[in-house]
Amino acid sequence: MYLVVVGLLAIYPAIYHLLTQSPLGEVAVTVLPRMETMVAVLYFSLFAMSFDFISGYTGYLSFGHAAFYGTGAYTVLLIANGKVPLLGPETPFLVALVVGAVLATVLAVVIGLVSFRLTGVYFAMITLGFAQVLYVFVRDWDYVGSNPRDGIALSGARGFELGVPYVDQLTVALGTLTGDTLALAGHTLGTTTVSFYAVGVVVLLCFAAMQRILHSPFGRVMVAIRENEERAEAIGYDTFRYKLGAFAISGFFGGVAGGLLAGFKRSVTPESGFYFLTSGDALLASIIGGFGTLAGPLWGHLFDETVREFLSKRGQGGGLLPYLEQTLSEEFLTTELVGGLTVEGFITAALNGHASLYVGIVFVLFVLYVPDGIVGTVRSRLGGRVARRLPERLWGER
């Protein structure tokens, strides 16, 4: 099953390319997310997965998870700008990525040591408190750059290169402007597409690692803590250690996700890194996709981003608004509804860039009526994991 999903994602660039060229192009551009968005979906999904790893599996809502994302992103950029002692600006991206992730892990252990003395609502609040302290701190720390409130960007017109360090053939540059193009079997892959694959490989590796941990005895204990912590303790597990370990692992992957954000965007702001609404977005992705299913956040965030892009009217990205403006007649658009409000005015006011409204409504509906999320519901409908059930459905029991 995972192979199918990975395969689908892998051929997405080709599909996108084909459909936008086809007679249906107009519609395809409108409905499908752009390639840049898909890269963002990949690395943010990894962050949402790391959030789900701790929150969905142990039941401890880590509301300050953005701290790890921000740490990863800031570390990578600071190293590249030569602001970190011992690590010069020539440090390979992959090394910086790992350093950022390790720092995030250390941070997770520190926060965890304090926070896991608490449970429930208090745990969510204290992690939020830590993240906000870091957010305010980073926002006003002028060491990171001349204007810390606007975040930091990579100095110079360089880009990051992802791959095996010191081996040129196994390295590709990331980014829409600075990335590599790749000629393969007569086709040239664009910079974004190459970044998509490169980021995708890292995300896939991290996903596999987390999946492996969750299916190990360690992961079973995590679920046991979620279901009944006292019982897990009574059986003899030192739950504090397990929680701390899980939090550290989750912080590590959160840091990797942040590093990938920095690698692709070449810049980060305090808002996109540390602010509590970033954790909120991860929460959104996890709930819509399926809380406590590792693959869920990917689908949840894909949905989130698709709706957001669909309802914004940015550039060539397509979206509903330019599409409506092109297809609907001038007459209809200028029809008055009530008191001087034209159809066009209404569409602009209600749709333009206001995707949060609709995503929020969908989120509320999911919490109320689909608490297991997309993946969780599909699983319970099929009576098991999709990977196991689908073949049985198709070819009968064996």
Added chain:
Amino acid sequence: MTLALELAQQALLQAGFVDGLAEFARPGTFAEVVLRGLSKAAIYVMIAAGLTLIFGLLGVLNFAHGALTMIGAYLGGLVMVLTVAQGTGPWARLALFFVAMAVVFGLLSALGGSIEVRLIRPLYDRPPIYQILLTFGVTLVLEELARIVVGFYGLQPLAEWQAALGTIPAFLETSQSLGPVSVRGLALFEIFLGALTVAAIWGFLTRTRYGLFIRAGSEDSEMAEALGIDVRRVFTVVFALGAGVAGVAGTLLMWDPVWGASVPLAAESLLPAFVVVIIGGLGTFRGTVVGGLIVGLVDATTTWWFQNVAVTWTWLPEVAIFMILVVALIVRPQGIYGVEEVGGH
């Protein structure tokens, strides 16, 4: 050379610190800082009061509280902007402010009540995390709606609403001197209003029949139900009340240039409200008042130090609030007046 320079700088900083301490300890300065702290505390208590009422009875940590405050600020501002003309006298403005408060209280209570009945009621038998999630979603929706409406009328959603700030009476805007201390009239008004709110809620909880129901419900809702109290209706009333108080706090914030009516007000007011409520102990009203006082005074002190002494950390005042939270949770996880059981798993 550079070393000498650094040493000199350090000496200067230390001298600044000692001077600052001496200045801070002067009675006039100290009283001024305390007054400012009290006015901040009044605001913190007002934005946190509704939150703690709701948590105490329903056990729901209302993430939409900040959004309700923000809507209250806009609605209050709307009433003021529509009614106040250029020539309206200061006392008439003050009277209109109380009218605006009453209107906002009514409207937001209705909104809060319907949110409880429609959205939160189905979730009581689920784990408490789901109520956080739901109210978080409600926040997203309310904020975006506000953004749409505000943007539609040509206002900048991110900036403070200047027209609403302009409706403040002149004598609140200027400095008033109280003996050796000079302080803005608005600060005194905030202290007055905060005390009034605390007294009103306190009286409602301890002196009325409904307050008795609420206290009984917080203690043991099953037992209260067995005694014939319609606990579900009490839940709805308390949620409506909490939302109304949030709106009243918002109406006050609309006049304060530090806050002002803007869409980001939702998050800006929510986070300190959380801190106050948790320091005091989730769900205890007394704890919230004390927590608000602590946070307000610490905030005013750190702000003074930042403004008057060469403290190089610009982030100090903002971080201070959360540092109190972290320290308080380590020392006393259940809050000052909190009970161990509440808010746990």
